[in-house]
Amino acid sequence: MTSTSASKIYCPSLTEYKRRLSREVKIGDLPLGGLNPIRVQSMTTVDTMDTLGSVEQTLRMVEAGCEYVRITAPSVKEAQNLLEIKKELRKRGCSVPLIADIHFTPNAAELAARIVEKVRVNPGNYADKKKFDVIDYTDASYAAEVERIRERFRPLVQICKQYGTAMRIGTNHGSLSDRILSRYGDTPLGMVESALEFLRLCEEENYYDVVLSMKASNTQVMVQAYRLLVQKLDEEGLQPYPLHLGVTEAGEAEDGRIKSAVGIGTLLEDGLGDTVRVSLTEAPEAEAPVARALIDRYTTRAIEAKPIRPLGVESVTSKSNETNNQQPATNNQPPIDPFQYFRRHTREVQNLGGQNVPRVLVDISRLSSVEYADLRAVGHLYSAFLDKFQMNDLGADYVYSGQRPVPFMLPNGLKEVVDYSAWLDAGRRPDHYPVLTPAEYAVAGAKHPELNFVFQTLDSLTPAALDQLRQDATAVVILHTDNAHAMPEIRRAFFELLNNGITNPVIINRQYPELTAEQTQLYAATDVGGLLLDGLGDGVVLSTELLPERPKEQWLTTLDQLNQLSFGILQAARTRMSKTEYISCPSCGRTLFDLQETTAMIRKRTDHLKGVKIGIMGCIVNGPGEMADADYGYVGVGKGKIALYRGQEVIKKSVPEEQAVDQLIELMREDGKWLEPVVLEEPVGV
The missing domain is CATH 3.20.20.70 (Aldolase class I)
Structure with a gap:
């Protein structure tokens, strides 16, 4: 299911560099959006209950260039400890705005909203559910479910408004709820509608300190969803809210940087984005310089760019390309569908x-x-x-x-x-x-x-x-x-x-x-x-x-x-698969094993499997849903315990960590996906 709107306009210009002018949102003393610079942020990986560890890591992140720091709050106790972390940071002269990351626990969000400068909620699992059930909703039953969720969400909106706390409504492609999937399918439109359901309530409550994100590990889906979000905001007459850009589970090293740049850079080119988080399976301090390098490319872009002939000004009479579902470009309307992938014929x-x-x-x-x-x-x-x-x-x-x-x-x-x-x-x-x-x-x-x-x-x-x-x-x-x-x-x-x-x-x-x-x-x-x-x-x-x-x-x-x-x-860009792909999350305080070490270990054993996609997730929050289209998954479910997935189906629920990679390989072997690595002869010049 895709957008039915005739409008394909999703950015200020397809030929000039013009940054989309969004609404300014106050986040502590560092506003976002509007005419402010594009901001850099990242997320801690230390257990939130480790106050000093969280503080020390936050200080390193700020030193590396982070302007906002996100910390997970999976339960009320972690949300409460955000206050201790904040006190210690302020004592050390660090005023960086803090963001509480919430999944599944509205009560933790409501507490955190009284403490930190911003909360992030995921509409796919905030008072909603994901059990991979397909539900046949009538219009009335669907509307009733939406209203139930709105009522569960309303207290948080009111608290944020009272305390001057900003909010990010962050949709993740991999954690769309069963309700959204049943109604819209696994599509960019489903991602956008998931966020808009929450956003409409915010506007009803006259609460506008909202930032939006449409994250996915699949760069095609991620870019399409952000574009469609902007188009829908304009179409419905909603506020031009700031955009938080990111590719989830981008991975590590060169692959993680390339994948992040493909998704984030594509949007920045068209003037979309007000804050960037690069999600690498590395120390969080390594993320900020990459985000900054992506952002800085646009500091003088408008000055350095040469004029480009605008759309609608053609050198010969335009002809439609019906084979490729394409129409002539006019008035910033591209001759392609920016919300759905079609390869040029x-x-x-x-x-x-x-x-x-x-x-x-x-x-x-x-x-x-x-x-x-x-x-x-x-x-x-x-x-x-x-x-x-x-x-x-x-x-x-x-x-x-x-x-x-x-x-x-x-x-x-x-x-x-x-x-x-x-x-x-x-x-x-x-x-x-x-x-x-x-x-x-x-x-x-x-x-x-x-x-x-x-x-x-x-x-x-x-x-x-x-x-x-x-x-x-x-x-x-x-x-x-x-x-x-x-x-x-x-x-x-x-x-x-x-x-x-x-x-x-x-x-x-x-x-x-x-x-x-x-x-x-x-x-x-x-x-x-x-x-x-x-x-x-x-x-x-x-x-x-x-x-x-x-x-x-x-x-x-x-x-x-x-x-x-x-x-x-x-x-x-998902156009030619030539090596193993690792969809690995960047770690956070919820992670149940060392992601960097585990990813390196799995890569060492499997990087010869051309085209196979392996999801490596530190906890169930970034589990089967977040792996999206991975062929196999390796997910932390407890200290020293791993669940192994085939696609989004759990195959083994509690495998000892020291046996998990061998059993993952055995699962591939059962499916006929495993190949023994071939050792090439060492080339020697003649």
Whole structure:
């Protein structure tokens, strides 16, 4: 079930950087929303009853850049201890606003609201329930359930209003109640309606200090839900409440950062978001710098951005693309459905476009020479002993060698792209595919009979270029930009293709000169991931070609990083699954085991299982629901006790922790999902 509204408008502009102007909400002495900066927050992992431990961790988080600190309050005793934590923090000169995190316990929320500056409630389990029951509601019985929940929620609203306490109504995709699931299904619309039921009561009580969030581990669902929420607020004439952005259970290390950037960055690009929490399975102090790096990219975006031709201004007469359920873009209405995933319809050219997964192209053109062993950087491992290549799960599909073609036969599964002039000079080799500039493409007489790549920008997509692409069944576009407002400009170019009925596959190209590795990681995940989430893009090529000359070993390290990053972005956007995915929560005071250590242990045993999704949850609150679409789950249910899940069904309820990983593997083996790890021969150069 999706939105039935005709409006697709969900942000101030699809082509200019304009931050959505939300209502200002007071949270202690640090207001949120309005004209205030985008705020950073995180959550403690220490037991809330450990007052000094909570205080010390909070101080470290503030030092790392947290502007709000959330602390779990699973029962009344923890809610009461928030007062002791707050007193000690104030004694030490720390005035950071505190947020109480509530699940299942309205009485704890009502107590916490008298103590801290903000409370977070989850409408999926605040006076509601989740037992995975399907209930056939009549309109009357559903309305009666809603009214029951409203009456249970009303006292908290009144207390918050009396004490000047702010509230976050935080919907989680994985913990939608049985009532919402039965009515709306497991959809972004269900997430939005879950929050709006609570929000409407707040407005009836003239209480407006509310922040909203729509979190999910699935980045497609997360982005669609936030967009739909903004559209629904406008449609119903509700206040423009601030948005708290986050991807739940993002994981750890590079994967967690990429996944967070894909979801959070996509929304920030369109001016959505007033506070950010990056959920990593790491110490909470590690989260704030990542959030800050995402936010800081937009500090001067409006100044640095070049103007982008607005929607509705097309280079030729617009044509609808009925095959892809798409209509011409006009007046900020995109030619795609921003609330539901549809992949752009494209013709198949070799293994690009059509039903093929997005492909990875790696730019090796800066290497002065290429040897067999160098291809390890793009996922193709050469063994001198066996005299053959082995491809790992992150093996690139294409390499771009520019003017210096690789001097040996490439392994099966890897194809080479060269500059057009080099292709002509080499005698138009059939195993090389040329890439042409717009000028070369316009006048080219000789072309490869099967596959030709063409560099294009939004400005180069003239009526003549569009007509040439339309008639060329061999052309694949490599779309790039040097605009600081990169993702929206490339998206605008896609809209030009869509509105003109152009179905050639498109590879997204982004260049990141002179950035740190983490900046490249976050920026690329935002720019490319944001397009993939909207079904735009049939491949990716990332490069740092504007960097000064460096030793070959440094270039190989960079190529390896860019290759892994490309696959990581495709996986985070749910468009190509190439490795095991870990949906692991970031830990909090409810956690029943060491999440970082356990995640590392499970990863060590299972990271060869391509495409398998494993949820690792510290407690039942972040249990079967929060794992959402995981294939298997590992959930803490007591000290030293683990429950194992297949999907959302518990299979083993109380497994000793020391046996749990072995039994998880045995469960996979029973399902035919387990594969013994293969040890690849160590590649040696020749």
